[in-house]
Amino acid sequence: MSNISILNKEKCRIFLLEKGDTLRQMYADAFKRAEYQLITPFSEKEELTDKLKNEYVDWCVLSLDSFRGLNLTEILENLFSSSNNSDLLISFINDKVDDNLLPILFESGIFCNFEKSYTIAPFEEQLSFLLKYVHLYKGDFTLISAEYIRSSLKRRKFYGSLLDFEDALQEVYPGNHLLLIKLCEAQCLNSKYGAAVSSLAQAEFIEPKSKPAADLLRKKYLKLMQEDNVAIANNILGIKDCLIIDPDTDIHHNVIENLSKLGISECQCFENGDLAYKYLETNIEPKLIIMEWKIPIISGVALIQRIRTKLGFNQCMIMIISSLIKKHDLSLLQEMGVDAVLEKPFDASQLAKELIGIIHHSLKPSEQRSLERKIRLFLANNKTGEAERMIAEYVNIPEISNGAKLQIRAEYEYSLNRFDDALNHGLEALKLCGKSVILLTLLGKCFLKIKDFKNASSAFKNAHELSPYNVDRMLTLISLYIEDGSLEKATEILQKVKTVDEKRQDVIEIECRLAIEKSETSSATKLFQMLDSLSGIVGMINNDAVSRIHSGKYEQGIKLYHQALKSLPEDSIEYCAIVNYNLGLAYARYGDLDQCLNTLIKINPPSTIKIHQKYLSLQEKVRTSINNGTKLEFQEMAVKKVESVPAEDKVTYTFEEIIKKFGIKKGLRCCYKIYYRSEDVMKL
Numbered sequence: 027m028s029n030i031s032i033l034n035k036e037k038c039r040i041f042l043l044e045k046g047d048t049l050r051q052m053y054a055d056a057f058k059r060a061e062y063q064l065i066t067p068f069s070e071k072e073e074l075t076d077k078l079k080n081e082y083v084d085w086c087v088l089s090l091d092s093f094r095g096l097n098l099t100e101i102l103e104n105l106f107s108s109s110n111n112s113d114l115l116i117s118f119i120n121d122k123v124d125d126n127l128l129p130i131l132f133e134s135g136i137f138c139n140f141e142k143s144y145t146i147a148p149f150e151e152q153l154s155f156l157l158k159y160v161h162l163y164k165g166d167f168t169l170i171s172a173e174y175i176r177s178s179l180k181r182r183k184f185y186g187s188l189l190d191f192e193d194a195l196q197e198v199y200p201g202n203h204l205l206l207i208k209l210c211e212a213q214c215l216n217s218k219y220g221a222a223v224s225s226l227a228q229a230e231f232i233e234p235k236s237k238p239a240a241d242l243l244r245k246k247y248l249k250l251m252q253e254d255n256v257a258i259a260n261n262i263l264g265i266k267d268c269l270i271i272d273p274d275t276d277i278h279h280n281v282i283e284n285l286s287k288l289g290i291s292e293c294q295c296f297e298n299g300d301l302a303y304k305y306l307e308t309n310i311e312p313k314l315i316i317m318e319w320k321i322p323i324i325s326g327v328a329l330i331q332r333i334r335t336k337l338g339f340n341q342c343m344i345m346i347i348s349s350l351i352k353k354h355d356l357s358l359l360q361e362m363g364v365d366a367v368l369e370k371p372f373d374a375s376q377l378a379k380e381l382i383g384i385i386h387h388s389l390k391p392s393e394q395r396s397l398e399r400k401i402r403l404f405l406a407n408n409k410t411g412e413a414e415r416m417i418a419e420y421v422n423i424p425e426i427s428n429g430a431k432l433q434i435r436a437e438y439e440y441s442l443n444r445f446d447d448a449l450n451h452g453l454e455a456l457k458l459c460g461k462s463v464i465l466l467t468l469l470g471k472c473f474l475k476i477k478d479f480k481n482a483s484s485a486f487k488n489a490h491e492l493s494p495y496n497v498d499r500m501l502t503l504i505s506l507y508i509e510d511g512s513l514e515k516a517t518e519i520l521q522k523v524k525t526v527d528e529k530r531q532d533v534i535e536i537e538c539r540l541a542i543e544k545s546e547t548s549s550a551t552k553l554f555q556m557l558d559s560l561s562g563i564v565g566m567i568n569n570d571a572v573s574r575i576h577s578g579k580y581e582q583g584i585k586l587y588h589q590a591l592k593s594l595p596e597d598s599i600e601y602c603a604i605v606n607y608n609l610g611l612a613y614a615r616y617g618d619l620d621q622c623l624n625t626l627i628k629i630n631p632p633s634t635i636k637i638h639q640k641y642l643s644l645q646e647k648v649r650t651s652i653n654n655g656t657k658l659e660f661q662e663m664a665v666k667k668v669e670s671v672p673a674e675d676k677v678t679y680t681f682e683e684i685i686k687k688f689g690i691k692k693g694l695r696c697c698y699k700i701y702y703r704s705e706d707v708m709k710l
Contacts (some may be wrong), residue, residue: 032085032115033165039064039082043074044089049144052117053087056149060157081110085115087140098127102134115167128178132697137167138174168198169205171697176208185215193386200366200383203233207240214247219511223248227262228382231288232375261289262378263385270295271302271317271329277347277370281316284374288381290314299324303332311339314381319348327526334363343384347372397423399435405441415437429458435467440468445475467499477505501536508543509570516540535563542567542589550593558599560594568608575612583612603631607641614648614658623648 032038040057042065042404044050050067057065068074071092077088086105093101105116115137120127128139138156143149156170163169172195179188192209199205206229213222226243229236268290270281278295294312296302300323306312316332319326326346333339346359349370359367365384368376397420404413417438421431436451449472455465470485483506489499500523507516520540523533538553557563567590575583587609594602607631613622626645631638651658 027321028481032160032167035061036063038062038084040066041078041083041086042067043069043071043075043092044088045069049089052146053149056146056153059150060153063596075105075108078105079110082111083109083114085110085117085137087117087119089119089142090121099130099134102131104138106135128174132171132175132706135697137171152345168697175697180215185212188212189216190220196383196386200386201228201232201379201381203229203236206232206382207236207243210243211247211391212239213241219248224262224264228378231262232379232382260296260622263290265286265313265385266290268291268294268314269306269312271297271299271315271321272347273297273322278611281347281377284377286375288378299326299329303329306337306339308332311337311342313342315342315344316347317344318350320347320350328530330359330364345384347381398430398434400472402437408441408442410438413441427458431456432458433468436465436468436472440472443475445472448472449476469607470499470502474502479509482506483510501532504536504540508540509573513540513544531558532562535566538563538593539566539570542564542586542593545589547589547592550589551595554593554595554598560598563599564590564604566606571608575616580616584609587612599631600637603629603635603637603641607637607644610644614644617657619648619652619658623652 031195033124037122042050042053042057042061044053044067047069050069054065054067066077068077071088074088077083077649090098102116106114116135117138117140118131118136119140119142121142131139139151140152159170159173172191175191179185179191189209189212192205192212195205196202196209206225210222210225210229213219213225222243226240226248230240230521247641266289268285270278270293272278272281272295275295275297280703282293282295294305296305299321303324317326317329321329324332326348330344333342333344340363343365344363345366345368346364347368347370351359351367351369366380368380401413401416401420404410404416417434420426420434432451432455435449436455439445439448439451449469450466452469456469466485466489470482470489473482475489483503486499486503486506500519504516504519504523507513507519517540520537528534534553534556538550538557541547541550541553549656554563567586571583571586573583574580574586585635587605590605591602591609594605596602606625610622610625613619613625623645626641626648631641647658650656
């Protein structure tokens with residue numbers, strides 16, 4: 027996001043494109059008078075493009091006259107991609123300020139815009155204005171570009187778009203006092219005076235030197251809100267309660283003291299994850315949780331996953347305060363819904379800045395995040411009609427990227443069991459957006475459904491690399507490794523899972539399954555006894571055995587049934603009967619009726635259990651077939667067909683090729699993906 031080469035006037039290399047000889051020389055002179063030394067002028071865009079491919083350039087300043095009638099967004103993308111400088115800056119010189127064109131250019135990642143001048147003084151004035159902001163923002167080109175967008179939107183009185191833009195900047199720069207002042211003005215221009223008062227209070231708390239600028243805005247917009255000023259200043263964050271989890275009680279006192287200054291008066295403190303979780307189980311969802319990453323009894327990872335999934339607390343904001351966060355933890359934290367990470371030791375200003383940032387992010391969700399949350403909630407509850415209507419609204423929002431729209435469509439198709447369609451949409455989204463944990467996990471699930479275990483494994487491995495400690499995904503990887511026969515790899519990942527949450531029932535189930543696979547009978551028996559219910563593990567074993575038998579691995583499937591029977595506790599009569607019945611059924615399907623009958627008569631299930639009648643029915647059918655010398659017929663379940671996309675519309679997917687590509691992300695190129703054209707701009 028930041029590149030200080032433009033401040034080094036001796037070394038900054040500038041390419042200048044202008045058709046007119048006189049103007050080209052004038053612009054070059056202006057840069058030289060600003061003490062830039064390495065300026066290369068061009069009259070033809072083709073010559074500049076060729077040079078750009080072979081030479082390292084810091085800044086291209088291009089007259090739009092050279093690109094009339096051409097697709098500027100494509101040209102920009104080609105210029106960015108052909109340069110061997112990933113931090114290349116591109117500026118345009120317009121004949122006049124075109125407020126219809128500028129939004130498109132800044133959306134595509136340009137640095138700044140110069141209004142065309144036919145004398146040197148006005149151009150030098152614009153260059154001086156630019157360099158003033160370069161120094162003010164210490165070479166942060168996103169913030170510099172923001173000044174141009176802000177000026178354009180205010181000039182055209184697009185105040186709604188301005189507020190959207192300032193909110194988007196808050197996501198990239200949480201708690202920046204300069205941007206909070208800018209946000210306040212945008213809120214005032216949209217008559218959101220209460221929010222504006224809060225933004226000013228936050229800016230002044232973070233940086234007391236903001237007071238003169240804040241007072242100017244109060245005088246201009248907020249004269250009638252003196253009482254509100256006092257009330258909001260006493261509760262800057264707008265929330266009252268917080269849960270603090272840290273084994274260090276000194277941290278409790280430190281955080282409570284700082285939170286009280288921000289207006290948070292109700293704090294509950296715990297020294298370990300177990301006590302915190304028990305409290306949360308019996309109380310309402312708090313507004314804010316501040317916690318250490320490494321906590322006793324229940325780990326930080328396990329606690330957050332339980333809070334988000336088991337308790338369903340998805341509205342509360344979570345901040346991690348720790349000196350023990352590793353780089354690979356960050357993706358997992360983001361995936362689990364952690365809002366901010368603050369490194370110990372910290373001061374009051376740092377804590378306030380992060381909290382103000384997550385307040386803006388969490389209490390004012392963007393339209394995109396809000397719709398995505400609603401769509402996923404509808405899909406989870408099988409309300410596909412409501413989800414479809416919401417998706418229709420979602421895809422018509424211009425500021426949402428095509429990649430995000432394709433991903434939502436893929437999730438919708440997956441919920442309808444249209445796995446090929448979901449896969450094609452998901453792979454197209456991957457091409458546009460690059461790797462993301464959620465998307466890779468969805469693709470892995472799609473590959474599993476169509477029995478493409480190689481690509482499923484690859485997708486889950488890639489997601490695992492981005493976020494190595496997601497328990498659900500690690501369990502899926504273990505299952506894939508077991509199915510593949512890679513028991514050492516499965517064991518290795520299992521050990522990592524157990525460091526996160528070894529008491530989870532599905533963790534014990536997968537460990538039991540692995541022990542059965544490795545013929546570790548006594549270990550498997552102990553693990554069976556640790557489970558609250560055996561239904562899940564018995565169903566898992568049966569599905570695994572059936573899958574192997576159907577794929578031609580008959581002996582492996584039969585062996586798995588036998589190992590399970592050896593491992594099940596003797597008092598698990600019903601589950602022993604179920605596994606034994608399925609073993610007999612497998613023999614029968616394979617045509618070994620004698621072995622089937624011998625298996626069934628080994629266990630005589632009591633009439634009180636559900637499977638008793640099935641035992642009697644299968645035994646009777648087998649005896650009849652043996653006596654008559656006939657083959658036992660089985661009624662196969664019909665496979666329901668679902669509509670799919672036409673063959674000509676399908677994507678030929680090469681997952682491994684796509685996965686190697688990465689897209690540029692928000693804020694890496696000036697205001698790219700931060701500023702989007704809004705409805706009112708696009709209609710012009």
